[in-house]
Amino acid sequence: MENLEAELKQLIIDTLELEGISAADILSEAPLFGAGLGLDSIDALELGVALKKKYQIHIDTDSVELVSYFASVENLAGFVISQQKKNSL
Numbered sequence: 001m002e003n004l005e006a007e008l009k010q011l012i013i014d015t016l017e018l019e020g021i022s023a024a025d026i027l028s029e030a031p032l033f034g035a036g037l038g039l040d041s042i043d044a045l046e047l048g049v050a051l052k053k054k055y056q057i058h059i060d061t062d063s064v065e066l067v068s069y070f071a072s073v074e075n076l077a078g079f080v081i082s083q084q085k086k087n088s089l
Helices: 002-015 041-055 073-088
Strands: none
Touching: 002 041, 002 073, 041 073
């Protein structure tokens, strides 16, 4: 899971063109939005599209759990893994 978290951190940096931030600067358990990394709803949309492309996963935008999936890199990694398992069935 650590490798996936590192990949996701780099994906966030590359997709959102975050300058002056390295993957090591992003704590896996830190919030991605608000007081954490400071992402906003537009960033969430861009990140969602990048996740769909890279990991071929489905993101249900009507899901009540969506906010919790995008809360941190740690949660995002768990979501990606669960979606990949679901796709492989």
